Amino acid sequence: MQKKSYRLALLALFTAIIIMQNFIPLIGYIPIGPLSLTVIQITVIVAAVLCGPKFGGIVGGVWGTITFIRAFVWPTSPLAVYVFTNPLIAILPRILIGVVAGYVYLFLHKKGRKTWLASCIAAVLGSLTNTILVLGQIYLFYRHQAPLLYHIDMQALLPYLLGVIGTNGIPEAILAGVVVPVVTRPLLKRKVN
Numbered sequence: 104m105q106k107k108s109y110r111l112a113l114l115a116l117f118t119a120i121i122i123m124q125n126f127i128p129l130i131g132y133i134p135i136g137p138l139s140l141t142v143i144q145i146t147v148i149v150a151a152v153l154c155g156p157k158f159g160g161i162v163g164g165v166w167g168t169i170t171f172i173r174a175f176v177w178p179t180s181p182l183a184v185y186v187f188t189n190p191l192i193a194i195l196p197r198i199l200i201g202v203v204a205g206y207v208y209l210f211l212h213k214k215g216r217k218t219w220l221a222s223c224i225a226a227v228l229g230s231l232t233n234t235i236l237v238l239g240q241i242y243l244f245y246r247h248q249a250p251l252l253y254h255i256d257m258q259a260l261l262p263y264l265l266g267v268i269g270t271n272g273i274p275e276a277i278l279a280g281v282v283v284p285v286v287t288r289p290l291l292k293r294k295v296n
Contacts, residue, residue: 151205159201167194196236204229219284226283234272
């Protein structure tokens with residue numbers, strides 16, 4: 104019973120953090136020059152490392168659901184209205200961040216890798232999961248609509264999306280790989296099993 108209460112309290116805590124990161128400026132998205140780095144995936148990855156892939160998937164699902172709802176009522180950009188109203192783009196990649204990060208961490212930890220290394224690799228792969236799935240699905244679903252919706256030359260869509268991976272996706276993955284081990288290491292020592 105204590106473990107179930109502990110996990111419910113953690114779920115409430117992570118949900119509250121995700122909500123704050125989505126609605127309070129500069130907490131979930133950090134503007135750096137022309138870029139805006141997303142750091143919300145770090146919360147999802149920390150949840151996955153601490154409590155496993157299922158828990159991480161639930162926390163990621165909370166973020167994805169908020170993204171989906173915001174696309175209808177309070178979009179973060181003109182692009183969000185078209186892209187994040189598709190649940191496969193808004194919700195699925197966010198769920199898979201937690202699932203991928205959780206399983207990678209468990210696999211590496213069982214193989215005897217140090218906690219910081221396992222959480223670092225899980226963080227990088229979890230973050231890249233989000234980037235690749237969101238941008239990949241944007242290309243798959245909207246490549247034929249891009250010239251009409253965004254006034255983008257069809258030939259320029261793929262290089263543009265690859266540029267976003269390089270300018271946003273890679274820095275976000277590196278940031279997650281640095282922050283997640285620092286955050287999870289002391290928390291894992293105090294974790295209730």
